[in-house]
Amino acid sequence: MFDIEAEIKNIKKRVSELIAAEKRKDLEAALTYYSNDIYMVPPGGEILHGKDELGKFLAGVIESPYTNTTDWVKFKFSEKGDMATAVARYNLTLEEGEMDVPLRGKFVAVYRKVNGLWVIETECFNGYK
Numbered sequence: 001m002f003d004i005e006a007e008i009k010n011i012k013k014r015v016s017e018l019i020a021a022e023k024r025k026d027l028e029a030a031l032t033y034y035s036n037d038i039y040m041v042p043p044g045g046e047i048l049h050g051k052d053e054l055g056k057f058l059a060g061v062i063e064s065p066y067t068n069t070t071d072w073v074k075f076k077f078s079e080k081g082d083m084a085t086a087v088a089r090y091n092l093t094l095e096e097g098e099m100d101v102p103l104r105g106k107f108v109a110v111y112r113k114v115n116g117l118w119v120i121e122t123e124c125f126n127g128y129k
Helices: 004-023 027-031 050-061
Strands: 034-041 066-077 083-096 099-114 117-127
Touching: 004 027, 004 066, 004 083, 004 117, 027 050, 034 050, 083 117
Parallel strands: 034 117
Antiparallel strands: 066 083, 083 099, 099 117
């Protein structure tokens, strides 16, 4: 059996590390938090598959400074404890010079444990109107 609370803590830590890499504009480091076979479904765009497509998308994302908070709603784990699904809300503020742009949204992410570390396997997110 595995410790669910410890694994939730590990996933949250990995997400915090991913955000820190994005804020440093370190695309190479940010991509290490995703599966090689990543599927991402961003709002208003095409489905992205693989780190090459994701890298092009993230390169644009990390150019804008932002602050972010995450309100985790639910985690669900596979019986073996090697996969997890998370549902959450986010509050993001793009720091656009003189004017900050607040964005609120929600996401669903599937995580897989690879070599002892959680990576994002699939992610879908969108904003509130």
